[in-house]
Amino acid sequence: MSSFFSILYVVVFLPSVVILYNIFPKKYRPFVLLIGSYVFFFSISGKLLLYLLFSTLSVHHIGLWLTDLQAERNAKLKLVEKTEKKELKSLYQTKQRRVVLFGVLLHIGILLVVKYTPFFMENINSIFAAFDVPVTLNIPKILMPIGISFYTLQAVSYIFDVYREIISADRNMSRVALYMGFFPTIMEGPICRYGETAHALYAGERTNYNGLTMGIQRILYGMLKKIVVADRLNILIKNVFDSGNQYDGGIVAVAAICYTVQLYMEFSGTMDLVIGTAQIFNIRLPENFRQPFFSKSVSDFWARWHITLGTFFKDYIFYPLSMSKPLKKLTSKARKHIGNHLGPLVAGAVALFCVWLCNGLWHGAGWNYIFFGMYHFVLILSGNIVEPYAKKLLEKLHINREGIAYHTFSVVRTVILVVIGEMFFRANGLSAGLSMFKSLITNFSLASFKDETILKLGMDIEDFIIVGITLLIVLVISIFKEKDINVREGIAKRNVVLRWGIYYALIIFIIIFGAYGRGYVPVDPIYANF
Amino acid sequence: MERLIEILEDIQPAADYETCETLIDDHILDSMAIIALVAELEDEFDITIPTVEIIPDNFNSAKAMYDMITRLQEED
Numbered sequence: 001m002s003s004f005f006s007i008l009y010v011v012v013f014l015p016s017v018v019i020l021y022n023i024f025p026k027k028y029r030p031f032v033l034l035i036g037s038y039v040f041f042f043s044i045s046g047k048l049l050l051y052l053l054f055s056t057l058s059v060h061h062i063g064l065w066l067t068d069l070q071a072e073r074n075a076k077l078k079l080v081e082k083t084e085k086k087e088l089k090s091l092y093q094t095k096q097r098r099v100v101l102f103g104v105l106l107h108i109g110i111l112l113v114v115k116y117t118p119f120f121m122e123n124i125n126s127i128f129a130a131f132d133v134p135v136t137l138n139i140p141k142i143l144m145p146i147g148i149s150f151y152t153l154q155a156v157s158y159i160f161d162v163y164r165e166i167i168s169a170d171r172n173m174s175r176v177a178l179y180m181g182f183f184p185t186i187m188e189g190p191i192c193r194y195g196e197t198a199h200a201l202y203a204g205e206r207t208n209y210n211g212l213t214m215g216i217q218r219i220l221y222g223m224l225k226k227i228v229v230a231d232r233l234n235i236l237i238k239n240v241f242d243s244g245n246q247y248d249g250g251i252v253a254v255a256a257i258c259y260t261v262q263l264y265m266e267f268s269g270t271m272d273l274v275i276g277t278a279q280i281f282n283i284r285l286p287e288n289f290r291q292p293f294f295s296k297s298v299s300d301f302w303a304r305w306h307i308t309l310g311t312f313f314k315d316y317i318f319y320p321l322s323m324s325k326p327l328k329k330l331t332s333k334a335r336k337h338i339g340n341h342l343g344p345l346v347a348g349a350v351a352l353f354c355v356w357l358c359n360g361l362w363h364g365a366g367w368n369y370i371f372f373g374m375y376h377f378v379l380i381l382s383g384n385i386v387e388p389y390a391k392k393l394l395e396k397l398h399i400n401r402e403g404i405a406y407h408t409f410s411v412v413r414t415v416i417l418v419v420i421g422e423m424f425f426r427a428n429g430l431s432a433g434l435s436m437f438k439s440l441i442t443n444f445s446l447a448s449f450k451d452e453t454i455l456k457l458g459m460d461i462e463d464f465i466i467v468g469i470t471l472l473i474v475l476v477i478s479i480f481k482e483k484d485i486n487v488r489e490g491i492a493k494r495n496v497v498l499r500w501g502i503y504y505a506l507i508i509f510i511i512i513f514g515a516y517g518r519g520y521v522p523v524d525p526i527y528a529n530f
Numbered sequence: 531m532e533r534l535i536e537i538l539e540d541i542q543p544a545a546d547y548e549t550c551e552t553l554i555d556d557h558i559l560d561s562m563a564i565i566a567l568v569a570e571l572e573d574e575f576d577i578t579i580p581t582v583e584i585i586p587d588n589f590n591s592a593k594a595m596y597d598m599i600t601r602l603q604e605e606d
Contacts (some may be wrong), residue, residue, distance in 0.1 A: 164582040314561065319584045322565045331569040340541055344566035351565075384562055 001043045004187065004273050005226055013040065017183075018280055022207050029204030030178055033281065037183035041146065044187075048145035051114075052181055055107060059155040060176045062103040063162045063169030069096050070165065096163055103159040111152045114144050119365030147186040149362060153312055154180060158194045160316055167195045175202045184277040188270050190288045191308040197285060205282035210492075215279035217488055220506050221477075222272030223514075228470045230266035232515035233258045235458030241426055245435045249444030252436050254454060256423035261471070263422060264292070267306070291478045296410040298379045298417055309362070313355045322351035341388055349381055356380075367430040375421050466513045531596050537574060538592060541566050547592040554586040564589060571595070577602040 001009045017036040021029050042049050073092035077085055121137045128135050158179070161167045170176050179198040192198075240247055240255035247255075271288045278285045288307050295301035302310050321327060327347040335343030360373020391401070399406055420437070427433030448454050455461060480487045491502055538547045545558045553559045559567065567589075568579050577599060588598045 164580075166582060315581075315584075318561065319564075320581045322561075323568060323579070323581050323584065327565075328569050328572065331565055332573060335566060335569070340566060344562045344569075348562045348565050384560075 001040065004184075004270060004277075005223065009040075010223075014277065018207060021281060026204040026206070030174060030202045033182065033201065034174055034178050037178065037181045037186065040183040041181060041186060045143075045145045048143055051110065051145040051148060052151060055110070055151060055155050056173075056177045056180045058106060059103070059158055059180065060170070060173050062099060062106075062159055063176070064171065065099050066096055066159070066162045067169035069099065100159055100163045104156055107152050107155045107159075111148055114142050114148060116361070116365045117142055147188075150189045150191055151180050151186065153191050153309075154194075157191070157312060157316060161194060170194075170198065172202070175199075178202060182278075184274040185285065188267065188274070189306075189308055190271065190274070190286050191312050192286060197283070200283045203282070207280055207282065211279050211282050214488060214492060215276040217491070217503065218276030218279065219273050220503070220510065221488075222269040222274075222276060223510050224470060224506060225265040225269030225272065225474060227510055227514035227516060229467050229474075230262045230269060232459070232463055232467055233262040233265075234515070237262060237426070239457045241428060241432075241436075245432070245439065247439065248448055249440040249442070250446050251448045251454060251457070252423075252440050253444070256419050256426075256436070256440070259426045260419045260422040261467075263426075264289075265474075291482045292418075293415060294411060294478070294482050295414050296407065297383055297414055298376060299383055301414055301418055302376070302380070309359070313359060317358060318351045318355050321354055322347050327351065342385070345381070345384055348384070352381055353377055363425070368424050368427050368433050371430050371433065372421055372425045375424065379417060379421075470513075531592065533574065534571075534596055534599070535592055537567070537570050538595075541570065551591040551594075554590050559589060571599060575599050575603065 001013060003009065013036075017032065020036075021032045024032055038049060041052060069092060073088065076088055080088055118139045118141075121139045125137055125139075127133075128137075158167075158176075162169045175198055178201045179192070179194055182192075182197075182201055185192060237255055237259050240251055241259070268289045275285050275287070286308055290304040290307065292301050292305040295304055322331075327350060330350075331344050331347040334346040337343070338346075356373040356377035357370065358373075359376070360369045360371070363369045363372065394401055394406070420440075423436055423440075424430070424433035427436055459467075477487050491499060494502075535547045538545070542559055542563050545553065547553075550556075550558065564584065568584070571577065572579055579598075579602065583598060583602070588594055
């Protein structure tokens with residue numbers, strides 16, 4: 001199995017797990033999911049499964065360690081005078097913080113070593129070369145287990161949530177193991193919180209008709225996005241990005257737009273498949289997308305795109321940092337000196353910088369990813385700074401912010417900024433990204449459309465038509481969703497002929513127009529590599 | 531409660547804090563406003579608001595904030 005979209009997964013693995021899950025009695029069903037998860041992981045990463053097992057064991061142990069400290073503290077609190085309670089609480093908080101620090105460093109440390117060692121060593125070699133130091137470090141090839149970036153964040157959130165007493169540490173090892181390794185979420189998330197998903201994962205509820213049909217329906221929608229659109233766009237994107245400086249700005253713009261579309265279709269399509277799969281097992285997973293291309297600002301976009309990563313950074317980096325004692329003091333002082341608007345932005349900027357540095361690095365070890373993070377940091381911070389001034393200016397100009405014209409302008413502006421960011425994200429290195437951006441600005445031309453060069457890059461006119469029609473379907477569904485109209489439930493309520501007519505049409509559409517077979521190379525899941 | 535509403539109006543004037551119950555859900559108070567608000571509430575009411583309390587339920591309305599402040603004062 002190479003991905004959720006391989007024939008082996010869709011036709012053999014998933015149906016087998018669903019059948020076995022329902023054959024076994026309720027109390028054994030979580031183990032069916034757990035064994036299935038490890039089989040899935042092993043089929044992709046082989047013996048690197050040991051990384052996941054180690055993380056599971058350690059996170060389980062650290063959780064218990066914290067809970068035991070909390071129980072010890074609570075027992076002692078009952079025995080001491082009121083005046084001593086504060087000191088006792090402080091003592092145990094320090095002890096717990098040490099455990100949290102150990103746990104977080106352990107898990108993030110493994111991620112850093114596995115994912116970033118070659119990047120750091122390459123940069124050290126570059127520095128040595130720049131200063132004529134005759135030393136070259138050998139860059140080790142470290143194999144990265146699938147999903148390490150995702151399950152590490154889940155481990156960290158588990159440790160923090162136990163520390164904050166949002167959840168109690170789980171003594172049941174297999175429940176923690178299932179939370180860490182549930183096969184649909186292991187490759188690309190969503191990044192789940194223990195308190196929201198672990199008990200549902202372990203409940204072993206039988207598959208019901210509604211969950212099965214709604215799950216399959218959602219899986220099919222995900223396949224439509226991934227196989228028909230994302231995979232079809234791949235050849236053009238690869239051709240242009242592999243030699244970006246050969247093309248004029250018109251082609252670069254098309255490739256950047258196509259990549260943004262591909263990334264959305266691939267990632268949100270995979271999320272549809274993941275959430276649909278969980279639905280079959282009667283498990284509700286958090287949504288990761290909420291019509292991001294209808295966003296009115298970059299900040300709004302990131303509240304709608306990869307939502308579980310955004311909330312992770314907000315809850316475990318942004319607020320803890322901005323609410324730390326030094327930054328709180330800074331906020332109070334800054335508010336007195338530079339006012340209510342700019343004051344909080346000083347501490348906010350520090351926290352926001354850390355969030356976006358982590359966001360960039362989380363996506364990959366490369367300067368283009370760091371640039372991607374900093375690009376969004378600057379856009380979001382400057383958006384926050386100018387907000388009240390922009391509001392006043394628009395009032396003076398009598399422009400209605402809620403009107404359709406300004407709304408459309410805001411959405412288009414956001415999409416353009418996002419596409420530029422994604423271009424750097426996909427570029428083969430930062431200098432390639434800068435070169436493409438230069439071409440976009442200084443060498444923009446429509447000549448490639450007139451002489452049909454655009455049709456010689458891996459997509460002919462039929463390909464563009466198929467992508468266009470599919471995107472139109474996705475757009476219409478997205479508009480309904482934005483208006484809180486549930487299209488899937490609407491279809492499920494229709495009479496049997498219409499309902500199954502739509503399902504069969506969708507299956508046939510995917511089979512006929514899916515980008516697979518001769519002429520197409522199977523496309524690796526993009527986010528699984530982050 | 532009156533002092534709390536004064537603080538809120540000082541930080542973000544564009545809301546009816548007497549009635550609004552969706553200050554976070556409707557993005558009336560964004561993360562930067564929350565930073566300012568927490569710093570101000572801690573100074574004014576002599577409390578420490580831990581990160582675990584920074585959840586929408588505690589900041590969606592002035593009443594929810596008031597309840598949180600009272601609870602933290604009692605716990606202290």
